[in-house]
Amino acid sequence: MRLQDFDAALIDLDGTLVDTIGDFEVALARTLADLGLPAVGRAFIERTVGQGSEHLIRxxxxxxxxxxxxxxxxxxxxxxxxxxxxxRHSAVFPGVAEGLLRLREAGLRLACLTNKPAAFARQLLAAKGLDQVFTHCFGGDSFARKKPDPLPLVEACRALGAAPERTLMIGDSRNDVLAARGAGCPVVLVRYGYNHGEPAESAGADRVIDRLDELAR
Structure with a gap:
């Protein structure tokens, strides 16, 4: 898999670029406390995030x-x-800043494609200094359907002016793989993400990596 084979890349956010479990943990604990309910465990949150806020709340x-x-x-x-x-309770994963820069230097057009609400995604990218590398940021409320439906990838490819077969999807879970397969995009997963408690290798991606900057090696 060579970067010169691609014109663009679509990159997931939670579990791929930023470790956001701490943010989810705090926000959910405060929400449940408001309702007089006990907090949920961190392991539960890791298994549950990635399919949009509605699914997470329910x-x-x-x-x-x-x-x-x-x-x-x-x-x-x-x-x-x-x-x-x-x-405030999240951190950029090692190799992400370097990886994004190398993808841009290789000439790829980049879009962040997440199931997180778009406003929250843009706020987070700006807070972590990652927003400037992306041409677009699409959230779970940007299109009629969310990943694992392929629609967000198809529309994001269109916005970037890139054919799906020349657009690399980079994510952390089987949702990203399913969406990529449906859209016709090659797909890479990071090993450290939130794949619903399952190993990244089990999701059927074209490649699994330890750090985002491995793609440019």
Whole structure:
């Protein structure tokens, strides 16, 4: 897999660029406390993130013993809490800044493609100094459907003016692989991400790497 074979790359955010479990942990704990519910464990959060905020909130309510009828209240409280701490309890993974720079130097057009709400994604990228390398940032609310549906990848390729077969998807979970396969994009996973408690190798990517800057070697 050579960078010269690609014109663009779509890159996931949580678990791929930034370790955001700390942010999720704090925001969810505050949300559950507002509802009089106990906090959920970090391991549960790692298994659950990646399919959008709606899925995260519903799953967390169930895990904490809350009623589904509390969803709207939980959603509103979570949005407020997450916005207030976004990026404060997270860290950029080793090799990410260097990897992004090398992808740009290789001439690839880059878009961040995440299931996180777009406003939160842009806020986080700016807070971590990663926003300048991306031509676009698309979130889970940018299109009619989220990953693992291929639609976000198809639309992101269109926005970048790149054919799917020449656009590399870089992520951390089987959702990224399923979306990439459906869209016709080659796909690479990072080994350190949040693949729903499963090894990255089990997701069927074209390649699995330890650091993002490995792609340019």
């Amino acid at each position: 799953s967390t309510l169930a895990e904490a013993g809350g009623a589904g009828a509390h969803y709207d209240q939980a959603w509103a409280r979570y949005q407020a809490h997450y916005e207030s701490i976004n990026g």
